[in-house]
Each structure stands twice: as C-alpha cells, then as structure tokens.
Amino acid sequence: MARVAGIDLPxxxxxxxxxxxxxxxxxxxxxxxxxxxxxxxxxxxxxxDLTEAQANLLNTILQKEYKVEGELRREISGNIQRYVDTGSYRGNRHRKRLPVRGQRTKTNSRTRKGKRRTVGSKTK
Known part of the structure; x- marks a missing residue:
C-alpha cells in the first residue's frame, strides 16, 4: 500500500x-x-505496482503544486471563520447553520437544519 500525501492509497x-x-x-x-x-x-x-521512486515523485508533485488534506481543510475553515468574524451575511448563515447560497428554507434544507423540531401545536 503506497502512502502519498499522508494517505494510504488502496x-x-x-x-x-x-x-x-x-x-x-x-x-x-x-x-x-x-x-x-x-x-x-x-x-x-x-x-x-508503484515503485518507491514513483511514490516519491507523486509526493513531491502534490506538495509543490497542490493544497491537499490538512492544509486545504485549514484554509477552508479559515475562510469560513473569516466570514463569521466579519459578521457578513454568509458568516451569519454559517453561524446559524442555515443554507449559505440562497436556497429556500421554508420547506427544504433538512440537511443543514437537522431533524424537525416542532415548535408549537397547530390546534386551536
């Protein structure tokens, strides 16, 4: 099993x-x-069937030219944190765990909002 960029490839x-x-x-x-x-x-x-030299070549290419794994995750979370800190609309949506890109929330967006929580009964 070759290890490239800290990941064991299948x-x-x-x-x-x-x-x-x-x-x-x-x-x-x-x-x-x-x-x-x-x-x-x-x-x-x-x-x-990869040789050590080929695995090392892949590692050097990925390290020099691409952001992968932890470095990329840190950059993305840093970008989101910047939105939250500046108090922008996108940051507020992230903070409230609502859809960020303009999707409707009246009926959909169960993935972001989670399981339904009934607020009150509809009886009169």
Whole structure:
C-alpha cells in the first residue's frame, strides 16, 4: 500500500482512481498529477505496482503544486471563520447553520437544519 500525501492509497485500484482518495484531488487533478510526472507513471498502473521512486515523485508533485488534506481543510475553515468574524451575511448563515447560497428554507434544507423540531401545536 503506497502512502502519498499522508494517505494510504488502496492497493488494488489504478493510480488515477486511487489519487482521488486524497482530499482535494478529483478526477481532473489526478490526471494532471499523472501528466506532470512526465510519462514516468502510467495511469493504468495499480498502486501495488508503484515503485518507491514513483511514490516519491507523486509526493513531491502534490506538495509543490497542490493544497491537499490538512492544509486545504485549514484554509477552508479559515475562510469560513473569516466570514463569521466579519459578521457578513454568509458568516451569519454559517453561524446559524442555515443554507449559505440562497436556497429556500421554508420547506427544504433538512440537511443543514437537522431533524424537525416542532415548535408549537397547530390546534386551536
């Protein structure tokens, strides 16, 4: 099992698919990383068949050119915290755990709001 960017990649997957297990790397970035390896890594190679040199090459490419895992998570949470601290509309929505991007909240948004809590009875 190859360890790239602090993540153990699944050994039976192709390298272009296995790179997607790293937070911040999707299909496109995975293909770009392999392309930047200058032909030293074939996209159809299985992770178990990677050499140490190839794994080190992937590590150096990811460290130099991409924000992944902890660094990316810190940046995103820092951005959200900045919105909250400045008191912007988006920050207030984050603070209240409501949808941030203008979605309706009267009927939908159960994912953000959580389980329904009945406020009062509707009997007269």
């Amino acid at each position: 050994k039976n997957k192709r390298i272009d698919v296995a790179l997607e297990y790293i937070y911040g790397i999707g299909k496109r970035n995975a293909k770009d990383v392999i392309a930047k390896a200058n032909g030293q890594i074939d996209p159809t190679t299985r992770v178990k």
